[in-house]
Amino acid sequence: MNEIKEKFLPLGTICMLENGKRPIMIIGYLPATNDEPKKVFDYTGCIFPEGMITNNQTAVFNHKQIKEVLFMGYENDASKTFHQKLNDLVKENNIVPSETLPNISETSTSNNQIETL
Numbered sequence: 001m002n003e004i005k006e007k008f009l010p011l012g013t014i015c016m017l018e019n020g021k022r023p024i025m026i027i028g029y030l031p032a033t034n035d036e037p038k039k040v041f042d043y044t045g046c047i048f049p050e051g052m053i054t055n056n057q058t059a060v061f062n063h064k065q066i067k068e069v070l071f072m073g074y075e076n077d078a079s080k081t082f083h084q085k086l087n088d089l090v091k092e093n094n095i096v097p098s099e100t101l102p103n104i105s106e107t108s109t110s111n112n113q114i115e116t117l
Helices: 077-092 111-116
Strands: 014-017 024-029 043-047 059-061 066-071
Touching: none
Parallel strands: none
Antiparallel strands: 014 024, 014 066, 024 043, 043 059
């Protein structure tokens, strides 16, 4: 696989994660866990094609865990500007994504959903 150079992929991007079983759609950026608000990840996502049926069906993950991009989300000038601001924010505040994946109790994703990812 070619390295994915863009740090913040567009919302709606669908990807496969390393060791993942189901595609994930990116729905947000820089989520923190409930238990450790200072622990930040690059993305929040939901399983595809089901989407987020209830508010406890999300997963957090980092850019380097993306194995393959299946579909690139919509991008326009506003989203490109926003992504640049996110990159600037990360650099200016020295935000480093958590290297460890959260335990199931640390995410808003249920056991059942984790197994399907």
